[in-house]
Amino acid sequence: MAQHEAPVPAWRERGADEGTYRSVFAYDSTRVKHPSAGWVRMFKDEFGMTDTDFMTSGDQGDALVELAEPSRIDPRHRSAMVAIVGAENVADDDYSRVKYGHGKSVDEDLALRAGVAPQVPDLVVHPRHRADVVDIVAYCAAEELPIVPYGAGSGTVIGTRTDGGIVLVMRTHMNHVLSVNERTMTAIVQPGMIGSDFEALLNDAPRTFGTSRAFTCGHFPQSFELASVGGWISALGSGQASTYYGDAYDLVVSQEYVTPVGIIRTKDYPATATGPKVNDILKGSEGMFGVLVEATVKIFRYEPKNTQRFAFMLPTWEAGVEATRDIVQGEFGLPAVLRISDSEETERALALKGFDTGPANTFLSMRGFTPGKRCLLVGTAEGEKGFAKHVASMSRKIARRHGGMTLTGLATKQWEHGRYSDIYVREDILDFGMVIDTLETSVTWDNLQTVYHGVRSFVKSRPGTVCMTHASHFYGQGTNLYFILILKPETPEEYFAFRSAIVDKIVELGGSTSHHHGMGNLFAPWLKEHLGTAEMDVLRALKAHFDPDGIMNPGHKSLMRTQS
Helix, strand or coil: CCCCCCCCCCCCCCCCCCCEHHHHHCCCCCCCCCCCHHHHHHHHHHHCCCHHHHCCCCCCCCCECCCCCCCCCCHHHHHHHHHHHCHHHEECCHHHHHHCCCCCCHHHHHHHHCCCCCCCCCEEECCCCHHHHHHHHHHHHHHCCCEEEECCCCCCCCCCCCCCCEEEECCCCCCCEEEEECCCCEEEECCCCEHHHHHHHHHCHHHHCCCCCCEECCCCCCCCCCCEHHHHHHHCCCCCCHHHHCCHHHHEEEEEEEECCEEEECCCCCCCCCCCCHHHHHCCCCCCCCEEEEEEEECEECCHHHCEEEEEEECCHHHHHHHHHHHHCCCCCCCCCEEEECHHHHHHHHHHCCCCCHHHHHHHHHCCCCCCCCEEEEEEECCCHHHHHHHHHHHHHHHHHCCCEECCCHHHHHHHHCCCCHHHHHHHHHHCCCEEEEEEEEEECCCHHHHHHHHHHHHHCCCCEEEEEEECCEECCEEEEEEEEEECCCCHHHHHHHHHHHHHHHHHCCCCCCCCCCCHHHHHHHHHHHHCHHHHHHHHHHHHHHCCCCCECCCCCCCCCCCC
């Protein structure tokens, strides 16, 4: 090693061993991705860390999963489940109960590293098909047994927590595309289908479904390779191309749920005027009304050769905000991907690519793009060839009008390169005592800057806190703000208290408590304040109707009737 080179941090080079806590909390137990040298420099600068700090990590969760208490399930209930789905699809061992009792929140990650799993189901059941779910829900309703539907476990808001009861794992068997209707541009899909698998089947639809053309699902969250279609719907997710294709809420045409009071199959008409739509009520219900078994969703023509990429450097965050507002309100069509990074996120991105110094930085600075003020914009336009070209062309004109300088589509391609894999660096960061987490909020255009500056001011009042902010889902009426937090707290409890205070600030300033990750138990404490008493009463009335005995996802506290 050269004299001037810093030692390489002792990153973990292997995945997670089978049966360990790490294999539960890791996004993918077989994959590793390390922070770049630029990130390491950032950690040292912000947190006062040294090379020595990166030589020995903390608890990596390599202990085998072992619970102090065995399953409390009544043997007759276990036998009933075996009779429905078969013995091979029923489990009550410690590992299964922990694995399918947790999602991927930072809270769960940190607890599992320490071998702490205080709330887990008593029984894990893998239904094979719709008929199994009907029988299971009927039995559990009669016996008042708790049920928690579980997709792929990628949720980050502690939305599938249960103390006892049964978890239904939908991913194992109920993971198929049942049909593709080329004429109506819809597909019927089961809830356990993983997003990337769904997309691959649609891209290959001429071979797999005999269609005359290929299709796309249009939904590309960062968890695209990890999350299920049922999870998208239950948490009201958004993909990175949502500005054009829409959020999960927009994509769902109809659904079928098995509830304690019966089966609900909503109609797949494109529009009706038959009163409030139960289909819309069921979206985002997070397993509290029933079990989703099928969804009819919109699909779109897959024409990747038509994709237009563009990227700009804007002089300020304010210029970036106004440019994107003009783009989405321009009435010329919408980009698919549209994303603006604030000055802190922009500088971090430039530093990680080595563009914060040297000729590149000099060139940008000389053109008026000052470090600490400039803002990166990336985007794509998709669809019919002429449409995509027109949207990209108009977006470029608007960006230039707001003082932007083109970076060509290469910057967008660089962003695309890590759009699904960057998530894996989290485990390395947590291995060395730091925390990386995200909070997002929906804002209107007229309140965006108030929320942005107020939240960032509060976050940065804590010394040694990185807060990279971007907006990445755009509407004519507003956008979202996505705060990426990186810090090195003394204890997990210190971080959790800080995060709660940030959410308090978001609500105080008029932002929503969530934009696209759902509520879960993480944000349930703010739901009443956000919605108000009247709306909460409506939701609780719906909960009481669909689930009169409170067996559906009872660990989810947001709509429990006992809540004041």
